Amino acid sequence: MKILVAIKRVVDPGVRVRPLTDGSGMYITNAKMSMNPFCEIAVEAAIRLKEQQVATEIVVVSIGTQAVQEQLRSALALGADRALHISTDSPLEPLAIAKVLHVLVQQEQPQLVLLGKQSIDGDHNQTGQMLAALCGFPQGAFASRIECKGDEVWVTRELDGGLQTLALRLPAVITTDLRLNQPRYPTMPNIMKARQKPLAVIPLADLGLDLQPRLQTLALEAPKLRQQGVMLSSVAELVDKLRQEAKVL
Template sequence: MKLLVAVKRVIDFNVKPRVKMDGSGVDLANVKMSMNPFDEIAVEEAIRLKEKGVATEIVAVSIGPAKAQETLRTALAMGADRAILVQTDEEVEPLGVAKILAKIAEEEKPEMIVLGKQAIDDDNNATGQMLAALLGWPQGTFASKVEAGDGKVKVTREVDGGLETEELKVPAVVTTDLRLNEPRYASLPNIMKAKSKPLATKTPDELGVDIGRRLEVLKVAEPPKRQAGIKVGSVDELVERLKGMGIAK
């Protein structure tokens, strides 16, 4: 079973993003970047499936600037076999990403595509669903457990009422949730080996995909600062204050 794993280069989750002075976007100058945490989980799950003998090859794919090669090298150091970078300096919306991944899937013919349920920079949570629709493949989203074999993938996912288990026929799209696994750290020998693993570069034009933006960002602003709280002397005073705020009656 060949697995295709999509990874995205985002601002490191430990970094507090800064908004540009003109409100046109997020300031990325001299900011530490890393692999999207949900995508790390996707890579880890793909590697575990290979270690179980279910997967035979793992192909990591990323869409972004040349520096996204660093993110792909991280995936290769973790255990992916080869990588593909679709290089573009433009910001690609979820639909554009899904179209590119669909074209890559047509070329690579994987039996399963694994990706994080969302990216921590835009939180769209849309690419996996759009990709499944474009390919006409079944999908298992927000996976907290994945079992694959015999041409099927069993996905356990968290829903409001508890857990839901779905059985999908391959090829299928699976998006990963935080509770699926704990990603490994790449060892130094594997980091060195990753430098010699194949990494191909393509462009959206070569794939025949239009990544033109369909959404216009009007303004980006930081969330309002949280106001200081107050202390009350009794439950009655608390109730009165809540009534004054329109929260209680």
């Protein structure tokens, strides 16, 4: 089984970012960057399937500037076999990313596609679902457990009312949730070996796709500060505040 894993370069979760004064974007100059946490979980899931001798090859792909090769090398150090860098200087929307991955799925013919359920910068939670629709593959979103059984993959999802298990016929698309696994750290020998693993660079223009943006960001702003909560002694006091202060009754 070949597994294709899509990863994204984002600002490290430990970095506190703030919007630019003009609201046109976020101030991330010199900020520490890392692999999206949900993508790390997807990479770990692929590696575990390979350790179980279910998967035979793991291909990681990322879209962006040359800087994303740092995260691709990290994935190779963790255990991926080769990497694809789709080179572009322009940020892409979820639909555009799904279109790019669709082309790669057609070229690579993987039996399983793994993605993080969302990125912590955009928080769209759309790419995996769009990719499954473009490919015509069954999908399992927010996976907390993955188990391969013959020509099917069983995906357990956490819902508000409990757990749901789906039997997906391969090939399939799965997006990973936090409870699926705990990503490992790369060892120094594997970091050195990752330098020798193949990393192909493909210009985005070579894919011949229509990736015109369909979304427009009007402004970015920090959330407004909320007043500190207070403890009330009775329901009558709560009703009084709702009526006199909040003016909602």
